Amino acid sequence: MNQPVLIGPFSQLLPMSGLPLKGSLSDTQLPLIENGGIVVSEGKIIRIGVFENLKSEVDHIHRIEGEQVCLPGFVDAHTHICFGGTRARDYALRNAGVSYLEIAKAGGGIWDTVTQTRKATQAELEQGIHTRAKVHLQSGTTTIEVKSGYGLSVQEELKMLRAIKNANKTQVADLIPTCLAAHIKPKDWEGEGPYLDEIISKLFPVLKSENLAHRVDAFVEDSAFTPQEIEPYFQKARELGFDITVHADQFTTGGSEVAIKFNAISADHLEASTETEIQLFANSNVIATALPGASLGLGCDFTPARKILDAGGALAIASDHNPGSAPMGDLLTQASILGTFEKLSNAEVLAGITFRAAAALNLSDRGTLDPGNLADFVTFPTSNYQEITYHQGQLKPSSVWKKGHQVFE
């Protein structure tokens, strides 16, 4: 699509632009263009405005039929969709009263998925990512972060990250890879010195040389890595120029402080965050990413999203799609439900899965429908944007557009 094309009209066009990154938002702040249109060229947005006013500016029009609301494509800033096997057994055990941490201690949990992921070939992992990413795309998610972390050796982490890199080439949605080699300590570690020393010296350089990831993550938790244990890993990651993100405060606190200390882009989970951690977010630029899918999968409390926003923090919402704690993987459903329990406005929910989520990935070319951004957008078959969260994920997109191309209808 090299010639500019006007796409529309949309009953309501919500560009999500001009809104603050931090703090609470009310629906009256949402910019909303009635009967809007988007001019697209070479995969990017050139102009947005009232459809009728834009018609004279272009030779080509792609007409949209019926009542449609248009929003930026959703950004899922935290997933683990590269994995082998299933953890349906864990889910049944949890529902029978055994806790996530008890299952992990008994050799299940993350380690179980590590075992199953190691058995999979790189091609099988690629196929799994492809299948899951397609479902996300059809739900309106045009950018998906994908973590490693079920390999837990240099070679197995490389297998995962190469699978993510390859899957990205055949994928409509953009996959943003993250190295999570510090997910838990590998139970079979037999090398000399600590496991993380090997990751730092042997894996980090390959992430750079093969361009496999520019983001590094760790699970900071008593059952994984303590704040002290993780310091050298994040120290080295920072020296090498990786963006840092942290699995923080899921069951116990400590991770948020690590995130602040290492100037992380985001701290994710935060179900256990207290007033102290909430103030840390209010006073920093670290994005607080809520993962309601993990709360729903584990039957735990939700991240204190309302308090984070009221204190002035930046709140993104992601699916955490993974085989253990968050097998559902439906971002819009989960964000809508978080809104119900945490009393979030539509503006806060939608910001959390668009421009605030893009910020959690340090991406400035998406998440709003501003001119110059990627022409990634999603439409819903309604004339009122409030219907989208109201149906809690059951109102499905009528079309999805990636870089100006309609990829799903």
Ligand code: NIG
């Ligand atoms: O974000 N908490 C740590 N990691 C994942 C869970 C991974 C798993 O259970 O397989 C999470 O919830």
Ligand code: FE
């Ligand atoms: Fe996670």
